[in-house]
Amino acid sequence: MMNRSTYLITGANRGIGLEFARQLSARGDRVIATARSPKKAKELGKLDVRVETLDVSDGESVASLARALSGERIDVLIHNAAIGSAGPGIDRIHPDAVEQDFRVNALGPLRVTQALLPCLRAGRRKTIVAITSGLGSISGNNGGGWTAYRISKAALNQLVRSMAADLSAEKFTCIAISPGWVRTDMGGSGAPLSAEESVRSMLRVIDRLRPSDSSRFFDRGGKEVPW
Ligand code: NDP
Numbered sequence: 011m012m013n014r015s016t017y018l019i020t021g022a023n024r025g026i027g028l029e030f031a032r033q034l035s036a037r038g039d040r041v042i043a044t045a046r047s048p049k050k051a052k053e054l055g056k057l058d059v060r061v062e063t064l065d066v067s068d069g070e071s072v073a074s075l076a077r078a079l080s081g082e083r084i085d086v087l088i089h090n091a092a093i094g095s096a097g098p099g100i101d102r103i104h105p106d107a108v109e110q111d112f113r114v115n116a117l118g119p120l121r122v123t124q125a126l127l128p129c130l131r132a133g134r135r136k137t138i139v140a141i142t143s144g145l146g147s148i149s150g151n152n153g154g155g156w157t158a159y160r161i162s163k164a165a166l167n168q169l170v171r172s173m174a175a176d177l178s179a180e181k182f183t184c185i186a187i188s189p190g191w192v193r194t195d196m197g198g199s200g201a202p203l204s205a206e207e208s209v210r211s212m213l214r215v216i217d218r219l220r221p222s223d224s225s226r227f228f229d230r231g232g233k234e235v236p237w
Pocket of ligand 1: 093201
């Protein structure tokens with residue numbers, strides 16, 4: 011394949027991350043698929059991908075990945091790993107629960123981006139994709155619920171804007187994209203979309219990204235979502 015790119019995906023052992031690894035490897039791209047416990051990642055182990063260990067909330071784990079990838083290039087970084095659940099409402103939510111979601115969903119992508127910047131700078135596409143959620147949209151929050159998750163994804167969205175601004179001189183493309191409501195462990199069995207459909211449509215958007223798209227928030231069909 012002429013334009014083979016290298017993608018690094020976090021949380022690639024199940025759900026949407028696994029499906030990214032499957033579709034990208036199937037079409038011939040190079041995939042560095044990361045998982046907290048590669049030995050347990052049986053499905054991932056069947057794919058033609060390189061598997062590396064990564065817990066995005068653990069600074070030492072992130073540093074160790076950066077050492078393993080030192081001197082290599084990454085074209086597209088996909089921040090996919092996240093935790094989240096509906097949780098109790100604002101009257102009963104425990105601040106520790108908010109901190110936990112924040113640590114994984116917002117600080118995780120910050121740590122991983124920082125650690126992998128040398129690899130991204132060496133890349134040809136300099137693209138950072140944050141898998142966010144419609145629940146992270148501040149202007150879209152009229153329904154409440156999912157408090158910890160919403161706060162963490164709103165912070166992730168803000169991180170995307172900051173990365174886009176700070177890396178614009180280097181022609182990076184940094185975007186947020188929401189996958190839709192997808193049948194995974196997080197999305198549950200009642201969700202309308204399969205991971206296959208969601209990832210196929212997100213890849214159509216990701217494939218067409220240019221630096222002028224940086225700092226935008228898209229839905230899986232490429233329509234802009236209000237922050
Ligand atoms: P899943 O719960 O199915 O998978 C989550 C993935 O994240 C797993 O691979 C999990 O690994 C990994 N993960 C969790 N914590 C960490 C950590 N500290 N370090 C590294 N990896 C971690 O979720 P989905 O596939 O549904 O979600 C993927 C993305 O899409 C997330 O960002 C989510 O917020 C977003 N999203 C999903 C929606 C849906 O409907 N499914 C809707 C909107 C957004 P492990 O197996 O080790 O726990």
